[in-house]
Amino acid sequence: MKISEILNNKNVTVSFEVFPPKEWVKIADTKKVISEMVKDKPSFMSVTYGASGTTSGYTTEIANAIHEGGVTPLSHLTCLTSTKEKINSVLDELEENGVENILALRGDIPKDFVMSEAQYYHHAYELVNEIKARNHFCIGGACYPEVHPESANRVEDIAHLKEKVDCGIDFLTTQMFFDNEKFYNFREMCAIKEINVPIIAGIMPITNAKQIKRSVELSNCSLPKKFERIMERFVENPDAMKQAGIIYATEQIIDLMANGVNNIHIYTMNKPDVAHQIMEGLSAIINE
Numbered sequence: 001m002k003i004s005e006i007l008n009n010k011n012v013t014v015s016f017e018v019f020p021p022k023e024w025v026k027i028a029d030t031k032k033v034i035s036e037m038v039k040d041k042p043s044f045m046s047v048t049y050g051a052s053g054t055t056s057g058y059t060t061e062i063a064n065a066i067h068e069g070g071v072t073p074l075s076h077l078t079c080l081t082s083t084k085e086k087i088n089s090v091l092d093e094l095e096e097n098g099v100e101n102i103l104a105l106r107g108d109i110p111k112d113f114v115m116s117e118a119q120y121y122h123h124a125y126e127l128v129n130e131i132k133a134r135n136h137f138c139i140g141g142a143c144y145p146e147v148h149p150e151s152a153n154r155v156e157d158i159a160h161l162k163e164k165v166d167c168g169i170d171f172l173t174t175q176m177f178f179d180n181e182k183f184y185n186f187r188e189m190c191a192i193k194e195i196n197v198p199i200i201a202g203i204m205p206i207t208n209a210k211q212i213k214r215s216v217e218l219s220n221c222s223l224p225k226k227f228e229r230i231m232e233r234f235v236e237n238p239d240a241m242k243q244a245g246i247i248y249a250t251e252q253i254i255d256l257m258a259n260g261v262n263n264i265h266i267y268t269m270n271k272p273d274v275a276h277q278i279m280e281g282l283s284a285i286i287n288e
């Protein structure tokens, strides 16, 4: 099923993100994670794509496992370091495997990579154009409530986002954020700029203090004082930190829903127990 239909037909959606293994030998472990997660009946599940594309086959394999588990898959696809031929062969493979949804991404710029005119793709909108021409896929895109780290400012970032959406994006998924006010401000800016596609709020349950440090550095997202205090208090107690992280993410989602945000995406970090506890904490709320 196309995600645009799911977003249209359901009052509330909660979806999960998983990542494929780095090595083929671990594919069975990831499939086990999927088989656990589908029990919570997420509205759809997305599977990330290795930036260089070398593990693209793993993404398709995991998308198939999600589909077999009775859940609609969303395949991520990055383009920056790929040729047009490579992208088209991945699109052929996804189409042949019945995948109907793609999150079209540029990908992060690898260390020591030099952007050049000779490259085929420079930005995600070029990939969106390519996918759109096939007239087969529902297309998602990434967006950044706290501004993409490469953008000079919010105005420039939103202008580029508008251009990307107008190329044929059906929905957006946000970078993780921990302060809902950032999301509400971003939603308002999108409305002003007439970015009218559904914006799915990306929530990352932080279950260990080391993980948060790395995630925050990579993503440019800020930590509210409330969350910093939780980390300081429980940094030496992994079980307490995990419990607090799950509760914080659950409360964030409840506040989003109370403010009319009906589409939530959980960055599960391949932890079925974490995803399950959040779903349990929301059971009456998401089935309202």
Ligand code: FAD
Residues within 6 Å of the ligand: 047, 048, 049, 050, 051, 076, 077, 078, 103, 104, 105, 106, 107, 108, 109, 122, 123, 124, 125, 141, 142, 143, 148, 149, 150, 151, 156, 157, 160, 161, 164, 173, 174, 175, 176, 202
């Ligand atoms: P773009 O939309 O191309 O934007 C990148 C930068 O270029 C922004 O600063 C934008 O403002 C600017 N820009 C856009 N258009 C123009 C233009 N015409 N002229 C000048 N500047 C422009 N990475 C992975 O490797 N694999 C994944 O599976 C993956 N999944 C992700 C899922 C989500 C929900 C998110 C939010 C990110 C994900 N990423 C993933 C990370 C993503 O690849 C990086 O954030 C990357 O740096 C930007 O990708 P983009 O698609 O947003 O790029």
